[in-house]
Amino acid sequence: MNLPPNGAENAVAAELAVVRPALSASYAAALDGARAAVLTRLWRALAFEPLPWIVGRERSAEGLTVLSAGGGRLEGPAPDPYATTEYVGEVLLDGRPYRQAGALVRALGVPHGEGFAAELDGSTASLALSRAGRAGSAGPGPEHPARTLWEWEQRVVDGHPYHPNCRSRPGFSVAEELAYAPEHAPVVELGLVSVRAGEALVTGEWPAELRDAGRILVPVHPWQAEHVLKHERVRPGFAAHPLMALRTLAPADGGPHVKTALSARLTSSVRDISVYSVEVAAALSAFVQGLTERLDGRLHITRTLGAATAHSPDLAAVLREQPEAYADASAGERVIPVAALAAFPPARSAAWQAEFARLALSVCLRVLELGVALEAHGQNLLVVVSATGRPLRLVYRDLADIRISPARLRAHGVPVPPLSGRLVTDDVSVLRRKLFGSLLAGALGAVTGSAEAFAGAFAEAASLPPTADTQALLTRPLPTKALTLMRLSPGVPGDQWAELPNPLIGG
Structure with a gap:
């Protein structure tokens, strides 16, 4: 078995003992969960990303076996591409159990793996620190309802729902994380x-x-x-x-x-x-x-x-x-980042998720049809909810990485803006990947939290207007950024992509 804790975990523990000793016990208690959370995200990548050193995948009722080019045999549970809780406690490599993502990557010996393994170690330690900080905080929680948008934002403790580097912050000391990271409510x-x-x-x-x-x-x-x-x-x-x-x-x-x-x-x-x-x-x-x-x-x-x-x-x-400008506070409306919906009780029901999916899909696909692909992940996309919690409308922030299609704009009589550079493209695959990868494989997947729940909410797409984009959405695997592949490909610029099972076509 791999030896806990790793160097990054020890380093955080040592610094924490100096700068915030009251959190030391909570940090130690959070380590096992953080290891499983990062390992779960890595297992998703091993199950679905086009990693060049993976030569085969064998699925069975018992789980998944991944075969590496070096002859290694990885065995783990059946992968859930939309899971947002840790469900992978260990992965076997040639029969040996690994519970730490960094140690597993080092054992695989893949190109550029050592640097990525260090990032995974840092992500695990930082995630444990984030969970420890929230556990010891008097900030927003079930017993402290959020009143402002920034309080909702600070409920997002675990970071990116699918990236193994969900809490990787190289260059930040423990003192700086405590002083600057939102989950610590500074x-x-x-x-x-x-x-x-x-x-x-x-x-x-x-x-x-x-x-x-x-x-x-x-x-x-x-x-x-x-x-x-x-x-x-x-x-x-x-x-x-x-x-x-x-x-x-x-x-x-x-x-x-x-x-x-x-x-x-x-x-x-x-x-x-x-x-x-x-x-x-x-x-x-x-x-x-x-x-x-x-x-x-x-x-x-x-x-x-x-x-x-x-x-x-x-x-x-x-x-x-401010996003709050688009919520009528006098009517009890609130605006909540999609990434924070896990802390919003109404969003846990299948009915709410279906209603939200209908709103998000219809709006974002209409914008795509007109000529703009939004990067509608859980951080950029917010939802205005009524006093009773119903999703009413959407707010989108941070336009820095959207994509604009002049051809689509012209086709709908929309004046083409005086813009050039990376924002502008008529490549249909680029446009669809931008939206589908962020909204479907990112935001909606994270809101539902499992493949089964996602399938139920995503069924709303079947009743959307029959455009070419909708047809692509309903008949093809769903694109998602190959986040691990990108970290293991330092010489390859830009985004790289993987495909996830589409619940409407069973694969």
């Missing part, structure tokens, strides 16, 4: 960097309170200030609550949400803000806002109010409208 003090207006690129409206005598004041995350900017020219700013994206925060005194540059690798990607994103921010926001007017009020976007950069992805910020 208040973060953002800094400000002053940039001459002539040396900055600004789109949209940059507010007066972030200007100073011909200079632009760019909000900066404290991690960025310390590790990248080295505190150079950083002045005190304002307090804010971190949202589930960690680098996006809700100011404590209200106002627009602030997306900061944070040049760290979180889950898979380095989270900076490109100059391109700032350049197109205002035009993109105005275009999508206009498009939503064709949706009869069923979809709203959080407008980009302003964006600024010092012509560097390391020093930039985006100001975004």
Whole structure:
């Protein structure tokens, strides 16, 4: 058997004993569950992703056997591609049990596996820390109902529902995770960097309170200030609550949400803000806002109010409208991120899930038909619910990675926006993967939490208008990002894809 705990787990325990000893016992108690959660996500990848060193998969009533090119034989339970709870306690490799994802990857000896294994170790330790922090928190929980959007955001403790690197935060110390990660419910003090207006690129409206005598004041995350900017020219700013994206925060005194540059690798990607994103921010926001007017009020976007950069992805910020603007608080409406619906009791019923699936599928497929593929995963997509909990309409935020089809826009008489670059494509496969992979294999799968429940909710797709996109959705396997393959392919740019069983066609 592999030896617990691993180096990353020990390192977190040692630092925790110094910076927050009261959490040490909770952290130790959370380790087994965290190991199983990360191993479950890795098993999903081994079961479905096109990993080049897997040469065969044998399914039986007892489970799944995966055969590697090196002759290894992996055995584990029958995979559930939509499960969001840990159900894989161990995997056998040539008869030897492994309970830690990192140790299993090292034993497989696959190309680039050592670096990925280290990430898995870090993800496991960080996930245990997140669960320990929530267990010891007086923040939102069943006995502390969420009142604000940021409180709902901070209920998302486990991170990405399907990525083995669900809580991978390399470069963050334990003290920094406790100080900045949303599941620990901190208040973060953002800094400000002053940039001459002539040396900055600004789109949209940059507010007066972030200007100073011909200079632009760019909000900066404290991690960025310390590790990248080295505190150079950083002045005190304002307090804010971190949202589930960690680098996006809700100011404590209200106002627009602030997306900061944070040049760290979180889950898979380095989270900076490109100059391109700032350049197109205002035009993109105005275009999508206009498009939503064709949706009869069923979809709203959080407008980009302003964006600024010092012509560097390391020093930039985006100001975004609050999603709460589209919920009528006087009528008891609330807006909840889809990723947080596990903490919303009505969303656990099959009837609620079916109603939500009908809303999300009809709206997002209509937007795709018009010419825009939303990246509608659980972080970007929010739902407005009534006082009784019914799903009423959708809110979408963060337009930085949508895809736009000029040909589809023209076909529906929609003016093509003055945009170019990676956002623009007429490739049908790219458009469908963007939406189907995020909404179906991501958001709806995570809301339902199992293949059986997902099949019930996804049945709503059969009654949608018969477009070419709907036909593809109903007759083909569902695309999902091959997240593990991408981490094991450092020289391959862009997204890579896998296919999951489609419950409407049985495979």
